[in-house]
Amino acid sequence: MFSDLDQQLAATLTHRAGSDIDPAPIVERARQRGRRIRVRRRALIAGGTAAACVALAAVVTVIPLGRNPDQANLPPAAIMLPDASGQLGAIARPEEVGADPGVLHFSTDSLVSGAEYATWHAGRGTESVEFRGPTGQARFVLARSVATLNGLQQTLSSAGQPRPPADVRVGARPGVGWFDPSGDRKLWFVRWQPADGLWAQLEIYATTLDDATDTASRVRFDGASRCVVPFRLESLPPGGRLLECSVTLGRSERGSFAEGSLVVGDESGRWLTVRAQRAPVSEGRPGDLVAGRYQVRRQGSDVLEMVVKPCVVEAFLKGWGKGFTEAEGLVVLGGYRPARDLDRPDTW
Template sequence: MSTDLDEQLAAMLKEHAGGDIDPAPIVEHARRRGRRLGLRRRGLIAGGAAAACAVLAAVVMTIPAGRAPDRATMPGTALALPDAPGQPGAIARPEAVGADPGVVHFTTDSLVGGAESATWSAGRGAESVEFQGPTGQARFVLARSVATLDALQQTLSSAGRPQPPTDVRVDGRPGVAWFDPSGDAKLWFVRWQPVDGLWAQLDIYATTRDEATAAASRVRFDGAHRCVVPFRLQLLPPGGRLLECSVKLGRSERGSFAEGSLVLGDEAGRWLTVRAQHVPGYDARAADLVAGPYRARRQGSDVLEMFVKPCVVEAFLKGWGNGYTESDGLTVLSGYQPARDLDHPNTW
């Protein structure tokens, strides 16, 4: 392969004198990611003041042996979020990817088949979706740099023994693929450039490389969707703006919305995360702090919690945030405005 992809990969792989390409660095990098199994990067999100995150979801994949569904599959449309009228796809405007936390610049309609849940995120240089269901699990990420992809934690389980990469083509574009053993199936990583200036990666359980690359080719880059959560943040700290958005939809007796997050921050590098989780029947605890019309309580020294029926709402000042004070967190929570209908994202 003789494109920017080749140059980027060669730069990553050249480690020793003599100029020969050694696959050890990329394998070691993947191995380090593999050790973080079970950790899920929660794409925490942000849109405009009316914030938001979305796209269609549900996946057709090979399932590792021994994994059984908890519930019947649901139609892909049950995980759908609103279209973004007038917004271009990634091919038309690659520089927009990850820059607007309110828009996802790709679609996975043909990849989606029957997932139980899908988590979408956009902002801070990347956009992603992770599917999970009876047929397996996969994650797709689109970013403007290889470094952004490399910085992401691995979220799918594997043996932590990644094999050397080989050249592939995805929908006619050059890329690389490597795998990590995972039971009877393999966890495949397919990385390619759908257009100059963008990097894509699909992590998926599959039995063969061809199966994995065929799945990757079903991602489309000529459409866009809104990233939406069922709440707005009406009050931000001085200089604050929305940076990232994340929303999880799934099949449940309590509705399709599971949780959503917005990340806000400023030019000084401070950031704060507000997360809402759908928890009907939650027994609200005594709260001694005032956040506008709400009552809030401390969870340790760096998390504020309040209950706005039917959601538990949290403000993370550290860990998932950094630099804002408790007073800032209470100000943000005081401007929390929930949507009336949790089950219809087109109304958020």
């Protein structure tokens, strides 16, 4: 089995090492960063303070490494998701992995407990967590096929020169591991099958392959948690349904919630992303569009923005969306309903 995997990995790594760079996601991230800077600038003019903003799990997450001056030493539970009562883990239900945007079928509590920020994701074929803290950074991804893992966008920095894979064992299961240089560090990849029909991958900055493999062995697949955000979308276009959930939680004096996103799509392949970011916001200039009870304004031609204190809420029609019209985006935003407490994920 793993001789075939070695060949697949070698082909994939060779292809990635020599491929051209797609500028589209880089440009999109730069535009989004520019929008966040404008929001912070307006807040400073109004006498507010700058806020930490975290990107969607499918895009590079920008979170400061090391301890921040405003670190409030919230307990590890502040960045954990609530348990999914009655749900089984990935070992018992491998076919459900990545299919339900509201559930993650694994547990990384022992890995994430020392982190300052964690971004959780579920839906569209994968489940993952990416976390950062004083001791480093890592991402774990669970999927139902090796092809899905091969298609992942790399979010941790490396030199883009992956070394050939070597055989490893994660617990009692066989797998492969390889590294990619990253300055004076090595970014290790460990890939294995926790059970038939499941594929797992850990990406972590570590000293040796043994260190990375030992960390991978601490992931558990016998429990489940809920992917939750502090808002609901009660008005979807005809045929629309939730495809993906992503939430970033942090141990900051500003509170545990940093950012949450839901992806809405339909059977025709259209989709859009609604993102709420915690930020000190002023009223700003009023919007000239209406979405239910909210005033909305355009950010360029592909983003709708509104303020629902203490968050800035955006609907992405392009880049993080495809095919939905502005009118349909306004319908979705009109059904935005915030939670009462941004720092109680168990109540979302």
